[in-house]
Amino acid sequence: MRTSNHLIGLLNFLTFLLSVPILGGGIWLSSKANNTDCMKFLQWPLIIIGVSIMVISLAGFVGACYRNTFLMYLYLWAMFFIIAALIGFVIFAYAVTDKGSGRPVMNRVYLDYYLQDYSGWLEERVADDSYWSKISSCIRDSKVCNKMGRSVIDGVPETADRFYLRKLSPIQSGCCKPLTECGYVYINETIWNPGGALMGSNTDCAKWSNDQEQLCYACDSCKAGVLASLKKSWRKASVVNIVVVIILVIAYVVAIAAIRNNRRIDNDEPYGETRMEKARPSRIHF
Structure with a gap:
């Protein structure tokens, strides 16, 4: 009963x-x-x-x-x-x-992310300036890029070959490093120099900054990384x-x-x- x-x-x-x-x-x-x-x-x-x-x-x-x-x-x-x-x-x-997913890159374990691969309601909200200012502030304050640093010995950063074998999260790949097609030269996880390579035609290539407060937080690849993370x-x-x-x-x-x-x-x-x-x-x- x-x-x-x-x-x-x-x-x-x-x-x-x-x-x-x-x-x-x-x-x-x-x-x-x-x-x-x-x-x-x-x-x-x-x-x-x-x-x-x-x-x-x-x-x-x-x-x-x-x-x-x-x-x-x-x-x-x-x-x-x-x-x-x-x-x-x-x-x-x-x-x-x-819709949308990361793109594989030759000789890299991590994926690159492009905003044009995504569309619809969620993409419009993330790409909107008013929303993105809050989201990018969240990413910056979380120190997700600073936590990527690894050293081999005595503070020496790991080599480029070892970094290329890392499985990065969508936000780490999209916001903390430049796109592979831009041709930047690896110095450490969050510092990349143009070197002698030609810059890619993607507008994100000019947005990359070695300023640790800027990095690629203004890049479309960062927005795409957030979308990929949200999707997951x-x-x-x-x-x-x-x-x-x-x-x-x-x-x-x-x-x-x-x-x-x-x-x-x-x-x-x-x-x-x-x-x-x-x-x-x-x-x-x-």
Whole structure:
């Protein structure tokens, strides 16, 4: 009789606990928001998601444990919208990341990234100046390029041949070094000289700077690297969301069973007894 109530209570207690680190991460980002635009860009989604999951889980937990029909109905409606939103996000994520990937380069393990390989809603948002100023600030403040440095001995940087064999992330390849076609000569991971080679025709070739605060943050290749990184992370998030949707659908079905169980108890119906049997009781009693 009470199995469904206990199960939905346990499920919501676990999701309530999971919402705590999500909310804590959003609050931490909020405390750092005055330092970088990147933090301002990320804080509110985490806080909203954390608070929503916490409130809904609490409502489902209390409703199941105390057989509160109102809270259970509220929980069902909220769960319905969350499931619909997650399904919508999965469809949206695959739709806006269906194009574009890195290009292989001869004698290099890493890939080069070109903005023209991408198109659609996500590309337009990333390439927009107002959005890009925040994104590039985020990349710069993360020190992702500074962390690329490796030394062989006594601070001597690794050789070009060893660097060419490194598997760089899309952001590292697009933002922290010039495109291979530009013909720059490797000095270390983030310092490249034109040397005697001819510059490529790509406009990014003239945008490269050895200034560690500039590098290729203004390059289209950097924007393409961000798009490639978003595509990878959104695809992973979509897989996680699919798993979460399956779990929430199971919880949703269990919640419906819990509500029916509560109604039976409230109407003083024994398990398996129908309303028709209650309306027409037998005339013969033993």
